[in-house]
Amino acid sequence: MKNIIKYIFLFILIVIFVYAFSSSYKSQTIDNLAYVIAIGVDNADNNKIKVSFQFIENSVFSDSGSSDSSSTIIDTVEASSIDTAINLLNTYIGKEINLAHCKVVVFSETVATNGLSDHVYRLINNSQLRPTTNIIVSRCDAKYYIENSTSKYEKVITKYYDIFPKSADYTGYTANVTIGDFFNKLNNNDSNPVAILGGVNTKTTESAPQEDTSSQNEDFNILANESSITGDRGTENIGLAIFKKDKLVGELSAIETLCHSLITGKTNSFLISIPNPENTEKNIDISVSDVKDENVDIDISNGSPYVFLNLKLEARILSIENNKNYLESNYLNMVSENASKYLEERITEYLYKTSTELNSCVDNFYPHVIGKFLTFEDWKAYNWTSNYQNCFFDVDVNINIVSSLLLTENN
Amino acid sequence: MDKIKLSNFEAISSILIITISHSILTLPKTIISSTGAASILNIIYVSFIAFVVVLLISKLLKKFPGLDIIDISELLGGKVLKVVVGVMFLIYITFISSVLLRTFANCLQIVYYPMTDLIFIISLFIIGVAIACHFNFDSVFRSNTLIIPIVILSIIFLFIANTKHFNFSNIFPIFGSGIDATFITGASNIFAFGGIAFLYLLPSKLKNSNQFKKLSIISIAISSVYLLLTIASILFMFNPMSFTNELLPLYSAVRYIEFGTFFQRLDSVFLLIWILSFCCYLGTAINFSMSTFKKITNIKNSKLIIFPFVLVILACSLVPKDESITIFLESTVYKYAFLIFIIAFCLLLLFAANLKRRKE
Numbered sequence: 001m002k003n004i005i006k007y008i009f010l011f012i013l014i015v016i017f018v019y020a021f022s023s024s025y026k027s028q029t030i031d032n033l034a035y036v037i038a039i040g041v042d043n044a045d046n047n048k049i050k051v052s053f054q055f056i057e058n059s060v061f062s063d064s065g066s067s068d069s070s071s072t073i074i075d076t077v078e079a080s081s082i083d084t085a086i087n088l089l090n091t092y093i094g095k096e097i098n099l100a101h102c103k104v105v106v107f108s109e110t111v112a113t114n115g116l117s118d119h120v121y122r123l124i125n126n127s128q129l130r131p132t133t134n135i136i137v138s139r140c141d142a143k144y145y146i147e148n149s150t151s152k153y154e155k156v157i158t159k160y161y162d163i164f165p166k167s168a169d170y171t172g173y174t175a176n177v178t179i180g181d182f183f184n185k186l187n188n189n190d191s192n193p194v195a196i197l198g199g200v201n202t203k204t205t206e207s208a209p210q211e212d213t214s215s216q217n218e219d220f221n222i223l224a225n226e227s228s229i230t231g232d233r234g235t236e237n238i239g240l241a242i243f244k245k246d247k248l249v250g251e252l253s254a255i256e257t258l259c260h261s262l263i264t265g266k267t268n269s270f271l272i273s274i275p276n277p278e279n280t281e282k283n284i285d286i287s288v289s290d291v292k293d294e295n296v297d298i299d300i301s302n303g304s305p306y307v308f309l310n311l312k313l314e315a316r317i318l319s320i321e322n323n324k325n326y327l328e329s330n331y332l333n334m335v336s337e338n339a340s341k342y343l344e345e346r347i348t349e350y351l352y353k354t355s356t357e358l359n360s361c362v363d364n365f366y367p368h369v370i371g372k373f374l375t376f377e378d379w380k381a382y383n384w385t386s387n388y389q390n391c392f393f394d395v396d397v398n399i400n401i402v403s404s405l406l407l408t409e410n411n
Numbered sequence: 412m413d414k415i416k417l418s419n420f421e422a423i424s425s426i427l428i429i430t431i432s433h434s435i436l437t438l439p440k441t442i443i444s445s446t447g448a449a450s451i452l453n454i455i456y457v458s459f460i461a462f463v464v465v466l467l468i469s470k471l472l473k474k475f476p477g478l479d480i481i482d483i484s485e486l487l488g489g490k491v492l493k494v495v496v497g498v499m500f501l502i503y504i505t506f507i508s509s510v511l512l513r514t515f516a517n518c519l520q521i522v523y524y525p526m527t528d529l530i531f532i533i534s535l536f537i538i539g540v541a542i543a544c545h546f547n548f549d550s551v552f553r554s555n556t557l558i559i560p561i562v563i564l565s566i567i568f569l570f571i572a573n574t575k576h577f578n579f580s581n582i583f584p585i586f587g588s589g590i591d592a593t594f595i596t597g598a599s600n601i602f603a604f605g606g607i608a609f610l611y612l613l614p615s616k617l618k619n620s621n622q623f624k625k626l627s628i629i630s631i632a633i634s635s636v637y638l639l640l641t642i643a644s645i646l647f648m649f650n651p652m653s654f655t656n657e658l659l660p661l662y663s664a665v666r667y668i669e670f671g672t673f674f675q676r677l678d679s680v681f682l683l684i685w686i687l688s689f690c691c692y693l694g695t696a697i698n699f700s701m702s703t704f705k706k707i708t709n710i711k712n713s714k715l716i717i718f719p720f721v722l723v724i725l726a727c728s729l730v731p732k733d734e735s736i737t738i739f740l741e742s743t744v745y746k747y748a749f750l751i752f753i754i755a756f757c758l759l760l761l762f763a764a765n766l767k768r769r770k771e
Contacts, residue, residue, distance in 0.1 A: 013538065020531035021524065127522050130676075131666050180576075180667060187653035367580030375589045376447055376652065 034095040037072070037158050038149065040106040040142030041119060044078045049111065049119075051085035052076040052143040053097065056157060072150075072157055076143055082122050099128040103161035105135050105179060106142040106198065112241060112248035117186060120246070124183045131180025134165050137241035137248060139199035148200045148235045164237060165196065172258035172267035174237045186246055190366035190384050194260070197239035197251055244360040252350070259343075259350040262311060263363045265294055271318070274342040277334045285318040286339055286401065298368045300382075304390040307365065309347065313399045315339065332401045339399040351393040361388040416618040417552055419626045424555035425695050426606035426613070426630035427637070431562050432692035433605050434638060435685045436514045439645040440660045441742040446597050447651045449587030450642050453597045458635035461604045464754065465631050468610055469624035471761035474768050477620040480611035480757060481706045487764040496760065497707035501700055503608065503752055505720075508696045509727035510740045512536060515689055517734055518659045522682065533728050540693040541721040544701075545714055551694030558684075558691050563637060565684050569661070570644050572668040572677075577647035587651065602749040603638055606630060611757055612699050658734070697721065 040052035055073045075093065079085035086097045105123060107116060123129050138145040154160040165176035177196050185193035240252040240260060252260060261267035268291055273283040293312040298305050317335060354360055366384050373379040417425065446453040475483050481500070485493035516532040524532055543550055586593055601607075610627050614620050645660045648667065657663040665678045700720060705713040731737045 017531065017535060021527050023526040131663075132669055132675075184648075184650060184653070188650045189652060364578075367578065367583070370580060371583040371585070373584040375584050375586045377589065379584050 032096055033098040034093055035098050035101045037101060037161065038104045038106065038146050039082070039099075039102060040108075040138075040146045041082065041111050042108045042142045043110045043114070048078050048080055049082070049085070050076055050078050050143065051082055052146055053085075053089060054146050054149075054157075074143065074146060082119055083126075099123075099126055100130070101158065102129055102133050103158055105133055106138050106145050107136070107195075108138050108140070108142045108145075109241075109248060111142070112137045112195070112243070115246040116182075116243070116248075117246035120179060120183055120186060123179060129179070131178060131183070133179045134161070134196060135177055135179045135182050136196045136198040136237065139197065139251075144200055145198055145235055167237075168261065169267060170269050172261040172270040173239070173254040174257060175240055175261055175266055177240070185362075186243075190361070190370070191364055192245065192360040192362050193243045194252075194362050195241040195243070196237050197241045197257075198235060198237045201236050240362075242354065242358055242360050242362055244358065249360055250353075250358040255346055256350045256353065259347045260363060262291065262347070263294075263296075263309065263351075265291070267291075272339070272343070274335075274339045277338045283319070284335060284338075286315045286335070286399075287318050288313050288315040288399070290314040296365065296368045298365060300369060300372065300387075304392055305369070305387055307351070307391055307393045309351075309393065309395045311343075311347075311395075311397045313343075313397070315399050315401050317401060336399050336401045339401065340397045343397045343399065344395045347395045347397065348393055351391075351395070355389050355391045355393075359389045361385065417613075417616050418618055419622055419629075420556055421552040422613060422617055422626050423630045423633070424559040425552055426609055426627070427559050427633055428555050428688060428692045428695055429606040429609055430604060430634040431559070431637065432511060432515075432689055433603070434641045435661055435688070436511060436518075436659065437738060437741055438603055439642050440657060441746075442600050442603060442642060443646055443651050443660075445588065445600065446593050447587030448582050448584055448646070449593040449597070450646055450651065451582055451639065452585065452587075453593050453600055454603070454635070454639050454642050456594060457598060457601045457603065458631070458638070460598060460601050461607065461631050461635065462628070464601070464607060464758075465610065465627045466624075467758065468607070468761065469627055471758070471765055472614055472623060474765055475614070477614055477617075479613065479615040480760065481703055482615065483764045484760060487760065487767055494707045497703050499752060499756075500612070500703050503748060504696050504700045504703075505724055505727060506740075506748065507605070507745055508693060509724045509730075510737060510745060512689075512693065512724065513728040513731060513737050514734075514741055515685075516728070517737065518662065519682075519686075521658070522662070522678075530725075530729060533725055536690060536693060537721045537725045540690055540697060541717050543690075544694055544697050544717050551691065551698050554687075555691050555695060558688050561684055562688050563633070565681060566637060566640050566644070569665060569668065569681070570640050572670070573644060573648055573664055576667050578650070579647060581646050581651055599746055599750055601754065602746040604631065604634055605749065606634060608749065608753045609695075609699055611753075612703065616702070693724075697724075 034055055036053045037056055038054035040054070042050040042052070044050040053075050055075070057071050057073060075089055077085045077088045077092070079088055086099075090096055107119070111119075120135075123133075124131065136145070149160070150157065154163065165174065167173070168175045174196055175194065177194055182193045182195060185191050238254050238257075240257045241248055242250040242252060255272075258267065258270055258272070261270075269287070269289050271285060271287050273285050276282040276284050291311065291313055293310070295308075295310040297308040297310075299308070300306075351363075354362060361384070365388070369382075369384060370379055373382065442453065443450045472478075472483075475486070478486075481493055481497050484496040488495075512533055513529075516529055516536070519532055520527065520529055591597075610630075613627075614623055617623060617626075641661065644664050648664050649657070649660070662678060662682070665681045668677045669675045697717065697720065701713040701717060704710075704716060704720070710716070731740065
């Protein structure tokens with residue numbers, strides 16, 4: 001009898017718990033969820049925002065799915081916040097929107113100029129959204145950016161979103177900025193956030209050949225949607241959006257982004273074109289394969305902070321010219337000097353742009369100063385953010401050109 | 412139940428599980444909020460204090476081999492003091508168990524069970540642990556020995572996997588919120604070593620009570636290293652001067668772990684480990700409570716009161732109206748309860764018992 005009561009009690013317990021937890025499981029089954037892969041936020045009238053959600057068609061994952069690149073569904077809703085937009089769209093699509101697989105969040109420039117803190121805090125507060133989701137500021141409408149984010153190189157669009165920020169590792173022209181990084185910088189009084197700068201290139205149609213008026217030296221002085229690329233996809237991610245607190249204050253071109261990536265240690269290999277020391281009309285392409293040493297020292301003893309930046313890089317020449325021996329040390333030294341000087345100038349220009357023009361420290365310099373203070377009170381009193389605009393920069397770049405690649409001589 | 416005698420490893424694991432369960436919740440953020448960038452320095456400092464306290468406890472218990480604080484209080488003040496101390500310990504254990512359980516259940520509800528009522532999430536733990544304790548009390552201590560190495564390995568893994576997100580300069584300014592906050596008011600962060608409370612109840616449970624000093628030092632040493640890793644992970648990842656606070660800071664840190672595009676979302680694995688460790692924590696707390704209750708009431712079979720006791724924990728955990736009260740109880744009330752009762756009162760009691768014995 002005792003055993004029967006025990007079993008009945010156990011059975012009742014199981015039934016109660018199955019019932020209690022089923023609602024959570026039911027709401028989280030794949031059939032009831034619509035997975036968002038990208039969110040776009042644009043400005044709308046009456047202090048509202050237009051939120052676009054990109055979903056992937058389920059057929060892409062099935063065997064019978066088309067072999068073409070994945071087709072996506074974009075739904076847009078006007079609401080006062082991202083959460084309200086999600087709620088409104090839940091009723092429209094009849095499934096619960098889930099952000100667990102969201103890869104990118106795109107904000108239009110106008111939204112970013114007004115400030116992103118409210119949106120970013122809401123997204124970080126959402127347990128579904130990963131802090132590793134990329135954050136993009138689009139130079140065009142966010143919806144237009146998402147619509148044009150297709151790639152024939154990747155059948156599944158989510159994979160494209162996963163891969164494109166990785167190009168920062170070997171180009172330095174963009175950066176793999178996540179919403180978690182953005183949030184952490186936003187939460188920090190002494191540094192300011194950056195976001196990937198995206199745009200839609202209007203030169204995508206092959207029928208419209210472009211007149212190239214830029215000189216070769218300006219190959220890297222480009223921003224997203226201004227490049228000379230023509231291809232199947234409209235979107236391009238070149239440069240960075242610079243924020244002061246949560247507001248967009250400026251943009252960095254490809255070469256400036258490279259300088260930022262070098263200072264913050266986010267790139268280890270990249271390609272630059274430097275003026276040819278023997279013919280200023282021409283450029284030499286060099287491939288930097290290794291950042292040997294990166295040293296920052298900040299002197300705050302005299303009123304204005306004095307920033308010493310020392311970079312040691314190793315590179316190889318890619319351009320092969322006639323009658324050149326790439327093992328000749330005189331020539332290599334000449335190219336090294338020219339390359340070092342070129343990069344020093346670019347980095348100095350970039351640093352003064354962030355300090356005097358934008359007044360936004362995005363290069364994480366404060367850790368080199370904060371150690372000189374004993375307590376937060378002293379550090380707060382020093383006020384690094386306001387001192388940053390008075391900074392002087394002394395940049396020393398030392399590029400050691402080793403040789404060329406496979407060819408060492410062309411006589 | 413009294414026949415259960417713990418091996419050294421089981422005893423160390425039982426002490427560690429108390430510290431670990433608290434560190435999963437808001438403990439790291441509480442320490443970082445009070446000491447700022449100096450939290451690593453503070454943890455080293457409070458570890459030193461914890462060592463001193465543990466050595467003191469070992470010294471004071473040396474004259475009472477095989478006796479725990481309940482037995483000693485009987486020797487000191489008779490049955491009345493024994494009941495008073497026993498009831499205080501029961502209240503203390505019930506209080507911390509219910510507060511930690513409530514906080515953990517809150518987090519689980521936010522992350523995984525948004526549609527499930529909190530009472531069911533708490534009940535799942537309570538009933539599961541009560542059944543485990545009812546059938547075999549010994550199983551709790553054996554489970555501890557299995558879970559502890561996994562939890563410690565997971566924390567080491569978390570530290571290594573997140574290194575790329577670390578900003579090591581977050582330890583500056585070296586004295587963080589100030590020298591006072593680090594070394595004077597910061598000394599109160601010794602409450603992070605919650606396992607010290609259970610050291611008072613441990614001697615009567617040990618196979619070799621003469622090993623008490625050794626195993627208590629080992630458990631505090633491992634707790635110190637564990638806390639150092641936990642605090643360092645959070646401090647290096649999130650700026651100590653930030654304006655926001657996370658409900659589960661370790662969980663927030665785990666969400667950043669990624670190895671390429673294949674190994675992502677390891678947070679569910681960590682949560683599983685933490686759920687298991689939390690079950691072990693509850694089992695250990697119930698076990699110590701039952702042996703205390705048995706001592707003060709002289710009942711023969713304490714298994715009968717397991718279910719009423721866990722129902723009390725369930726009821727207490729449902730009392731806080733909202734999370735602000737739970738966080739306040741966990742970070743402030745718990746801290747002072749630990750300092751006043753565990754550090755001040757219990758040490759005074761042991762001093763008095765030693766004085767009495769010396770006079771005799």
